[in-house]
Amino acid sequence: MTTAERLAAGAGPAAAIARRLVIFVASGFVASVVVFAFMAVLPGDPAQVALGVNATPELVEQTRQQFGLDRPLVTQYLDWMGGLLTGDFGTSYVTKEPIGPQLVDRLGVTLWLVGAGMLVAVLIAVPLGIVAAVRHRKPSGVGVSAAAQVGVAVPAFLAAIILVQVFSVQLGWLPSGGWTPPAYDLGAWLRGLILPAVSLGLVQGAVLTRYVRSAVLDVQREDFLRTARAKGLRPYPALVRHGLRNAAVPVVTVLGVQLATLLVGAVVIERVFVLPGLGSMLLDSVAARDLLAVQSIVLVLVVGVLLVNFLVDVLYTVLDPRLRRS
Amino acid sequence: MSEPVHPQGHLGGVDSSGSSLDQGLHREPERDELLNVDGLSIANGDVTLVDDVSFHIAPGERVGLIGASGSGKSLTASAIMGLLPDGMSPSGSVTLRGRELLGAPERDLSRLRGKDLGMVFQEPMTALNPAMRIGRQVAETLTIHGTSRRRAAERARELLDRVGLPERTARAYPHELSGGQRQRVLLTIALANDPSLLICDEPTTALDVTVQAQVLDLIAEGVRDRGSALLFITHDLAVIASVCERVLVCRDGRLVEEGLVTDVLSAPAHDYTRRLLEAAL
Amino acid sequence: MRGNLVVGGSLVGLVVVTALVSFVWTPLDPQAVDASVRLLGPTSDHLLGTDKFGRDVFSQLMVGAQTTLYVGIVAVGVAAVVGVPLGVLAAMGPRWLGEFVMRTSDLVLAFPALLLAIMLAAVYGASTLTAMIAIGVATVPAFARVARAGTMQVLSREYTLAARAGGRSRSWIAWRHVLPNISGMVVVQSSVSFAMAVLAEAALSFLGFGTAPPTPSWGRMLQESQELLAVDVRLALVPGLAIAAVVLGFNLLGDGLRDRFDPRLEARR
Numbered sequence: 001m002t003t004a005e006r007l008a009a010g011a012g013p014a015a016a017i018a019r020r021l022v023i024f025v026a027s028g029f030v031a032s033v034v035v036f037a038f039m040a041v042l043p044g045d046p047a048q049v050a051l052g053v054n055a056t057p058e059l060v061e062q063t064r065q066q067f068g069l070d071r072p073l074v075t076q077y078l079d080w081m082g083g084l085l086t087g088d089f090g091t092s093y094v095t096k097e098p099i100g101p102q103l104v105d106r107l108g109v110t111l112w113l114v115g116a117g118m119l120v121a122v123l124i125a126v127p128l129g130i131v132a133a134v135r136h137r138k139p140s141g142v143g144v145s146a147a148a149q150v151g152v153a154v155p156a157f158l159a160a161i162i163l164v165q166v167f168s169v170q171l172g173w174l175p176s177g178g179w180t181p182p183a184y185d186l187g188a189w190l191r192g193l194i195l196p197a198v199s200l201g202l203v204q205g206a207v208l209t210r211y212v213r214s215a216v217l218d219v220q221r222e223d224f225l226r227t228a229r230a231k232g233l234r235p236y237p238a239l240v241r242h243g244l245r246n247a248a249v250p251v252v253t254v255l256g257v258q259l260a261t262l263l264v265g266a267v268v269i270e271r272v273f274v275l276p277g278l279g280s281m282l283l284d285s286v287a288a289r290d291l292l293a294v295q296s297i298v299l300v301l302v303v304g305v306l307l308v309n310f311l312v313d314v315l316y317t318v319l320d321p322r323l324r325r326s
Numbered sequence: 327m328s329e330p331v332h333p334q335g336h337l338g339g340v341d342s343s344g345s346s347l348d349q350g351l352h353r354e355p356e357r358d359e360l361l362n363v364d365g366l367s368i369a370n371g372d373v374t375l376v377d378d379v380s381f382h383i384a385p386g387e388r389v390g391l392i393g394a395s396g397s398g399k400s401l402t403a404s405a406i407m408g409l410l411p412d413g414m415s416p417s418g419s420v421t422l423r424g425r426e427l428l429g430a431p432e433r434d435l436s437r438l439r440g441k442d443l444g445m446v447f448q449e450p451m452t453a454l455n456p457a458m459r460i461g462r463q464v465a466e467t468l469t470i471h472g473t474s475r476r477r478a479a480e481r482a483r484e485l486l487d488r489v490g491l492p493e494r495t496a497r498a499y500p501h502e503l504s505g506g507q508r509q510r511v512l513l514t515i516a517l518a519n520d521p522s523l524l525i526c527d528e529p530t531t532a533l534d535v536t537v538q539a540q541v542l543d544l545i546a547e548g549v550r551d552r553g554s555a556l557l558f559i560t561h562d563l564a565v566i567a568s569v570c571e572r573v574l575v576c577r578d579g580r581l582v583e584e585g586l587v588t589d590v591l592s593a594p595a596h597d598y599t600r601r602l603l604e605a606a607l
Numbered sequence: 608m609r610g611n612l613v614v615g616g617s618l619v620g621l622v623v624v625t626a627l628v629s630f631v632w633t634p635l636d637p638q639a640v641d642a643s644v645r646l647l648g649p650t651s652d653h654l655l656g657t658d659k660f661g662r663d664v665f666s667q668l669m670v671g672a673q674t675t676l677y678v679g680i681v682a683v684g685v686a687a688v689v690g691v692p693l694g695v696l697a698a699m700g701p702r703w704l705g706e707f708v709m710r711t712s713d714l715v716l717a718f719p720a721l722l723l724a725i726m727l728a729a730v731y732g733a734s735t736l737t738a739m740i741a742i743g744v745a746t747v748p749a750f751a752r753v754a755r756a757g758t759m760q761v762l763s764r765e766y767t768l769a770a771r772a773g774g775r776s777r778s779w780i781a782w783r784h785v786l787p788n789i790s791g792m793v794v795v796q797s798s799v800s801f802a803m804a805v806l807a808e809a810a811l812s813f814l815g816f817g818t819a820p821p822t823p824s825w826g827r828m829l830q831e832s833q834e835l836l837a838v839d840v841r842l843a844l845v846p847g848l849a850i851a852a853v854v855l856g857f858n859l860l861g862d863g864l865r866d867r868f869d870p871r872l873e874a875r876r
Contacts, residue, residue: 027714034714038726137412153855155806157813158847161833165840223452229409230447231467231515232440234432241466242455249457264719268810272833283814286729294729298722305717320457 016317024310031302032084036077039295067093067292084296094290102281103296109179110277113200113269114262116193120201121208121258128205129212134239136217145213151206156265160199160272167195177274196273200265204258211254215247222246249320256312260305360385360555361406361523365418366428368401368410368579376401377579378418385522388549388556390566390587392602393576399559400448402576403525406557407445408435422523441471444516444554446545448528450508454500460486460511461496467518485514489544506537513544520552527559542569563602567591575599612863615798618856626676629669637666638821649841656841658831664845667823671846674824675853678739678808678817679801685743686750686800691793693747694754695785698762699777709755712748720745720807724816733816742807746800753796757789791868798861802854809850825850 064070067090068079083090089100128144135141168176174195180188219225220243228238267279274280278297285293361383368376376398383389393399405416408427420427422442427435439445447453455463461482468478483496489510500508509529516524526545530538546569549556558570566573566587573590575583575598583596594600640662649656656664697708724741731737758781761767767784775783811817812826820827825846832842 027717030714031717034718035726039730149858150851150855153802153851153858155809155813155847155850155854157810157829158843158851161829161840161843161847165843169840223447223449224455226409226447227453227512227515228455228466229436230407230439230443230445232436232438232470233466234436242458245457246455260717261719264721267721267725268814271814282725286725289729291729294726298726301722302717305719309713309717 017314020310020313020317024306027306028303031306032081032299033077035295035299035302036080039291040073040076063093067091080295084299089296090292092290092293094288094293099293099296103278103293103300106276106278106281107300109275110263110266110270110279112182112193113196113266113275113277114259116197117200117204117262117266117269118255118259120197121205121262122255124201124205125208125212129209130216130239132209132213133216133220134235136213144209148206148209148213151203152210154203154206156199156203157268157272159202160195160269163195163199164272177272179275192273192275196269196275199272200262200269204262204265208251208254208258212247212251215250216243218250219243219247245319249316252312252315252319256308259308263301263304263308358385359383360387360423361557362419362421362424363402363406364421366402366405366416366420367418368398368405368414368416370414375414375579376405376416379576379579379581380418381574381581381584383523383555383557386549386553386555387572388546388558388570390570390573391557391559391576392561392563392566392573394561397576398579399576400527403445403527403557403559406525407439407443408432409439437471440467440515440521441519442522443525444519444521444523445525446509446512446516446527446529449532450505450512451532453512454508456500458499459496460498460500460503464496464511464514464518467515471519481518482514485518486511489514489548504537505533506541509533509537509541510544513541513548517548517552517554521554523555523557524549525557525559528561529558530565531560531562538565545569563591575602609863611859612867615856615859615861615863618852619860622672622853622856623676625669626672629666629673633663633666633669635663635666637662637670637823656839658828658842659835664828664842667828668825668845668849671823671825671828671849672853674735674818674822675805675808675850678735678742679804681739682742682746682804682808683797683800685740686746687793687797689743690747690750691754691789694751694756695758695781695789697751698755698758699781699785705755708751712751715744716748718745720804721810724807724811725814728816733811733819735818735822738808738811738817741811742804745807746804749800750793750796753792754789757792758785761785761788791864795861795865795868798857798864802857802861805850805853805857 068076071079080090087100089098089103091098128148132141132144132148136145164176167174175192176195178192180192182189216239220239222243224246225238225242228242229235233241264279266277267282269275270277270279271283278301282294282297282301285291285297359382363382364380366376366379367374379398379402381389391399391402401410401414404410406420406427408430410416416428418428422438427438454460461479464482464485465475465478468481469475473481479496483493486495487493491507491510491514495503495507495511500511503511509532513529516526524545529545530541533541542565545556545558548554556570558566560566570587573583573585573587574581575590575596577598583590583594583599585595590599591603594603641657658664658667693708693712697705720742723745724738727737727741728734761784762780764784767780770780770784808817808824809826809829812824813830815827815830817826818824828846829843829850832839832846835842
């Protein structure tokens with residue numbers, strides 16, 4: 001009997017997750033090589049770039065030696081990676097300060113922003129997407145869909161500018177920018193986080209609403225939802241108990257892509273609201289021509305995206321039992 | 327039997343007019359009919375898909391509904407369950423023990439579904455929730471209608487055992503079962519609350535021939551043990567012959583012939599039935 | 608829905624016409640600085656008023672449409688020209704090649720357009736060119752995926768199988784069957800990618816990594832307006848709404864075309 005064999009086989013999801021882990025680590029490695037190579041083959045050399053065109057050749061040479069830029073590229077790469085893996089991000093060519101501590105500080109701000117933005121997006125998208133799907137033939141459902149379509153087209157920074165105009169400039173309810181660490185003043189922190197998070201989450205929420213709608217529409221057509229109704233479940237309970245978990249599988253994938261988008265979208269929002277996040281650090285480093293910092297921040301962001309993808313794959317395996325065996 | 331909602335008298339069962347059949351084959355309804363379908367029409371916009379269909383099923387009676395695909399058989403079943411697809415509107419009357427089902431509030435219908443009315447669908451591969459263990463899907467039918475969670479889980483295992491599924495099936499996910507096994511699970515779900523009427527919509531069409539016979543036996547056994555009536559929809563005359571007592575022949579949304587299986591098969595009155603028979607032989 | 612096609616097509620058409628007209632005519636010189644008319648509201652001379660340098664906002668908006676379309680066309684063009692052949696190759700070539708292309712495209716997806724553009728700008732300095740290349744490269748995976756999926760579909764069809772059985776070469780099949788049949792999907796993807804490219808360009812210009820002054824660009828108009836929010840929110844709304852309208856137009860156009868080319872698939876984005 002096939003069931004007996006299949007049930008007896010019982011290989012858990014561990015193998016699938018292990019395979020994903022290998023892909024994640026390998027992708028991270030390749031990404032680090034790409035980022036390093038990109039910065040290494042640039043026309044000038046980092047010391048020259050950092051010091052500017054007026055620097056004397058002696059000073060440039062001295063700086064090159066100081067930061068080990070005169071060594072072979074492979075050695076430089078291994079040194080950089082070795083440092084990263086042990087938490088040492090090296091020393092800025094420009095400020096001569098260690099990059100690591102600042103990067104960790106800044107990352108904290110960005111993660112708060114992205115997390116809050118995602119929360120806003122999900123809080124908007126899940127109820128609205130479900131309503132848009134369940135009532136897709138009625139005016140209210142069509143209205144939600146149209147609103148989402150328009151919302152997708154609004155750039156996050158335009159949403160930010162409008163929100164600032166209304167809630168800071170006109171009403172004066174919330175600050176138009178700046179950051180207070182949560183440990184310092186929780187209320188001020190929260191007030192400062194609201195507008196950036198809503199700016200970031202509003203637009204992503206519109207994108208997500210469309211995906212939730214389409215996933216719920218798909219799941220509503222499923223035979224097993226009809227079975228659930230035939231058991232005596234009423235429409236909404238049937239959708240919640242049987243539909244949502246299955247609709248969640250495609251939505252979670254999109255959520256992962258969106259989290260990655262938010263990580264990068266935060267760069268723009270941090271600039272609008274003058275938040276000391278990783279994005280502003282990246283822009284500042286580019287402006288200061290601090291290439292080692294740029295290189296490390298870019299890698300952190302890229303690995304962040306890859307990590308999100310990996311976690312989504314794992315979640316996917318948990319949500320859909322059919323995938324556990326592939 | 328203890329129904330949560332009781333019929334208010336047997337008024338709906340009384341009906342002698344409105345026969346769509348001309349040759350007087352239409353059996354006169356009796357006061358104790360279980361299901362009474364009277365002048366049922368189903369339209370999708372301007373298109374009429376089921377046209378003035380009337381029939382009755384007595385308690386414990388096994389009735390076959392036969393016809394080509396697209397003849398409106400499945401829609402008739404969906405209308406009885408109150409689960410017509412979006413945009414389809416039924417008219418006429420469907421009563422279960424005298425209680426009108428068409429236009430009844432969703433709340434009342436959902437109390438009947440899975441309790442008094444069980445249904446098995448055609449496609450077993452997609453009719454089970456892929457993300458929920460079998461045991462829970464069976465137990466859910468019981469808990470919805472008031473059985474305690476613990477008792478329901480126990481009962482689900484007993485019921486699965488009754489259709490010959492091994493004990494570990496309760497812990498399995500649908501994708502771990504074959505089509506025949508899934509159909510047994512769906513039959514278990516439909517019969518879990520000992521319904522007074524079981525509707526099977528082409529339950530064996532999607533299955534291998536060898537598995538078909540097993541599932542048919544389980545359906546016949548299931549309704550016999552419970553004293554349930556059966557409405558069996560198929561395009562396969564042979565299947566009707568082995569399971570049903572009476573047969574309704576459906577063509578282009580209308581009933582064209584009705585009678586005892588033995589009569590209809592040996593002496594078909596309608597031309598269409600004759601052709602169906604010839605095709606089957 | 609036909610409505611998508613009509614509304615989307617109209618919005619896109621409006622922008623294209625505006626951009627074309629702006630080559631030969633704008634009400635005023637978009638770059639003419641005039642301190643005597645700084646920060647004017649809408650007047651008969653200045654339909655949408657003037658900015659902090661006294662430049663005519665309406666004329667800037669018209670010329671800005673050129674930048675937007677130019678960046679979009681080049682970026683989507685690069686992405687399609689590189690991505691589509693890669694996708695077809697991934698589907699028709701040996702297994703390892705397909706695997707390699709898809710893994711690489713996964714990796715590229717981890718480098719969003721904004722990040723690529725900032726990296727390029729860090730090394731080569733910000734310009735319209737770096738923005739276009741970055742957006743183009745980041746969009747390649749989208750086209751490769753669409754082309755691969757479409758090709759696999761075509762390859763399973765009977766006419767392709769028949770051609771194979773008839774001894775036709777792979778390249779003949781690719782040219783005669785695959786490309787014509789996936790062209791619809793590619794057009795739809797182009798429209799959707801165009802919308803994303805417009806958003807990315809606007810974000811880059813907003814951050815100062817896109818089109819350099821004095822060439823007008825909607826994203827930069829928004830950036831310049833930011834310090835003047837308290838004075839006049841109009842300067843932010845005008846370019847902002849223009850961006851939103853174009854993006855909405857291309858998204859709707861994409862949805863409409865999708866419904867037309869493949870009625871079985873509903874708009875899913």
